[in-house]
Amino acid sequence: MTSPIDRLRPTASAHHSAQDLATTFELTVGTGRTAPDAGPGALAGVEIWSVASDNRVVADGDLFVALPGASAHGATFASGAIDRGARAVLTDPRGALLLDEAGERRVPVLVTDDPRNLLGPVAAWVYGAPAEHLTTFAVTGTNGKTTTTYLIDHVLRALGWKGGLIGTVEMRSGDRVLPSRLTTPEAADLQALLATMREDGVGTLAMEVSSHALSLHRVDGIVFDVAGFTNLSQDHLDFHGDLQEYFDAKAALFTPEHARRGVVVVDDAWGRRMTEAATIPVATLSVAGERTDADWTVTDVVADGAAGSAFTLRHRDGREIRTTTALPGGFNVANAALALAMVLEAGADVRDVRAALEAAGGVSAAVPGRMEVVGTSPRVVVDFAHNTDALSLALAALRPTTEGRLVVVFGATGDRDKGKRPRMGAVAVEGADVVVVTDDDPHGEDPASIRAEVLAGALAARDVADGAHAPGVPARTVTEVAPRAAAIRDTIREAGPQDTVLIAGRGHEVWQEIAGVDHALDDRVEARAALAERDETTKEHGA
Ligand SMILES: CC(=O)N[C@H]1[C@@H](OP(=O)(O)OP(=O)(O)OC[C@H]2O[C@@H](n3ccc(=O)[nH]c3=O)[C@H](O)[C@@H]2O)O[C@H](CO)[C@@H](O)[C@@H]1O[C@H](C)C(=O)N[C@@H](C)C(=O)N[C@H](CCC(=O)O)C(=O)O
């Protein structure tokens, strides 16, 4: 989804001299070619109040950091930034040359070899290291970041903290809710947001840290108090190249530059490798019961279907909490246990946490678009599962409480990791009785060819499954319906009252991007409309 770029600025901004900035970060003033205007005197009297790396949001008093990008060099936007009030530009030697060639000499140009590396620390410096005024929690991993972040925030609020939250769905500063554009904001925006949280009297921060953010240095300049790792499976290989590179990006969070300590779920091989790669103290967490030597273990899980689960989290030192989560599925026990272990690793007293959870009714939070139930007859669940692992687990979580058929409606995103498409088709067939392949966000790709790739995987898996079919058991049905709104409506109309319909892949999202144009589309709205139509039809037939 593309949404307008917005800008948040702390109200009280300190004024810093550009000269101090240059000295602190050992920046060169100008290049050889810009030298006539670029001596040390060029910085005299220049003050900086805030930082921006996108010219469209520059405001008076900004330092504009012009980054080299994949599609453009930020320096090509510097004149626009200066028109809007930028007081100085920080860029790389190539950016300085671009400014020079454009004859842009209105403000001093500060130069460093890799401005992306410096953007976070510079913004932290300008805003007075806001993260150091908060107790900070960072969650990374392929699946479960959003959910775990909400659960951490929930536990912290139950403990009486005014919390801040940053992630895919939204950002929160106490009770103030702000829209999200990225899972992890760009460094300059992130530091401004943290400074705003500090002004709002927020004491804790739970945030998602994506692998893109780690690779693109968005969280440089922040040392989180506790970092958490959920799991790793195939995703984002359009950006990272291969799984090892994707893992390495996430492993950067478990180094002293980014975190003081960590909690790592070790139930998959990547989690175990993360404990070896980490160069900070790391506590291990095993939820699946296979690793009894883990620091934190989860035992005595009692799953109550759609009503969630009860579980016990225990540390080797004897600390123990028995609690519940209302979020369904074994993976949500993992998310809840990770959230709790992270809060306890930050130093919370186990008795306080126990008391807070009893008062709050367990470790739960309404996470928009994550296993969100929007109807009961048929049961309709909207979930953000948009990769192989998540889709397979979401179906497995719904199967035990499905009395009729389990139906899934989903597609795959365009311009992103293409390798996962046939595999998503295959796990859909393995987990559901009826598979409806439709569109997700096609972005710039042809929706029909994306569907064809998903369908190829689904049909191949169906042929295998039908070959091994027990007599009398209906074969799996695989169909293709587009557009997505029609797929949702048709599927709900045709479902039986005992069926469960999982609408997977877009969760909370309210825009669908097709060929660069955003179209309003909210799976929950479409599903509710289809359920209402169904109710009307039933009434008419009954009348
Ligand atoms: C693949 C990726 O992450 N690309 C990011 C990267 O883009 P880029 O290197 O191509 O930059 P560019 O567009 O060439 O622009 C270069 C510079 O010019 C600036 N610019 C650009 C255009 C303009 O009009 N004015 C302007 O000033 C840009 O702000 C940038 O500083 O740097 C840009 C800013 O520095 C980011 O905005 C951009 O994220 C894009 C928007 C994006 O969609 N990223 C997604 C994939 C992402 O980060 N996703 C993860 C979550 C993934 C998940 O778990 O699902 C996230 O954390 O959100």
Ligand SMILES: Nc1ncnc2c1ncn2[C@@H]1O[C@H](COP(=O)(O)OP(=O)(O)OP(=O)(O)O)[C@@H](O)[C@H]1O
């Ligand atoms: N611990 C987990 N293990 C596996 N799958 C999970 C886990 N937690 C959630 N999921 C599945 O993944 C989907 C996305 O969950 P969530 O939004 O919490 O993850 P995320 O890491 O934030 O994803 P993204 O980075 O794509 O926003 C859920 O809707 C659910 O289907």
